[in-house]
Amino acid sequence: MPELPDVETFRRYANATSLHQRIEHTRMESPELLKGTSPQGLGRALKGRTFASSRRHGKYLLLALDSGGWLVMHFGMSGELKYFQDRRDTPDYTRLLIRFGNGRLLAYIAPRKLGGISLVDTPQELIEGRDLGPDALELGEKEFIELAGRHHGGAKSWFMDQKNIAGIGNIYSDEILFQAGIHPKAVLGNMEEADLRRLYKKMRSVLRRAISAHADPERMPAGFLLPHRRQGGRCPKCGSTLAKSRTGARTAWYCPACQKH
DNA sequence: AGGACGCCCTGTTCGC
DNA sequence: TGCGAACAGGGCGTCC
DSSP: OOSHHHHHHHHHHHHHHHBTOOEEEEEESOGGGEESSOHHHHHHHHTTOOEEEEEEETTEEEEEETTSOEEEEEOTTTOEEEEESOGGGOOTTEEEEEEETTSOEEEEEOTTOOOEEEEESSHHHHHHHTTOOOBTTTOOHHHHHHHHHTOOSBHHHHHHOTTTSBSOOHHHHHHHHHHHTBOTTOBGGGSOHHHHHHHHHHHHHHHHHHHHTTTOGGGSOTTOSGGGOSTTOBOTTTOOBOEEEEETTEEEEEOTTTOBO
């Protein structure tokens, strides 16, 4: 599920469970998910260290090592974190298992193996290496309007490209455009500045509310599209049957009555 | 520049 | 009920 609100939820979870404890051992169950290092290299970097703090950029979670350097986690389409006490409770599809000095364990879980784990010296190294745009919640209104306003393609495509703005994927691009009343294929560069300002405000409110709901669809505010985006789903505002369109390989769900070009 | 496509991987859902 | 196809909240390289 991991877009910005999900990864922010994982970050807070890691903060609450996994900081300031000596790392005793790491076990990389799926070495192919390591980018730029080996299971041995990862073990050497982590063993005996603690996670001192955390950051997030877009859909990437970064855990700072007290010795310097950062562990980077990306969750693909299906990843999550789990902290637990008993090795026998190790979740299915655990790809990296970290054991702390107090015996507790942190699992990086990725059923579809579409995520990845790496080490960087600084967050900037990750951002430059992946050519990521500014994080969606750190971007100011003025900069947003300037970046979005020069785009001559579809609104949804712009939100989903991490080079433009980092953190928004298929689900939340649909949600933001729904809340702003904008069609997924509307062209950002053709919009009035007032529309872009509204879009910016909706982007922030959607992401913040989703974080408050711990990115859990069942806890989203009434009026969110998210729980309804499926075949036969109804618009939570006007009751129309939702429509779908494709952008690349992803399905966009939208309300044909509330979202106009 | 922007978008479509195939591909990576694997579990679930859909359609016959 | 059974089986293969299509699809799933991501991202990369390639092609037009």
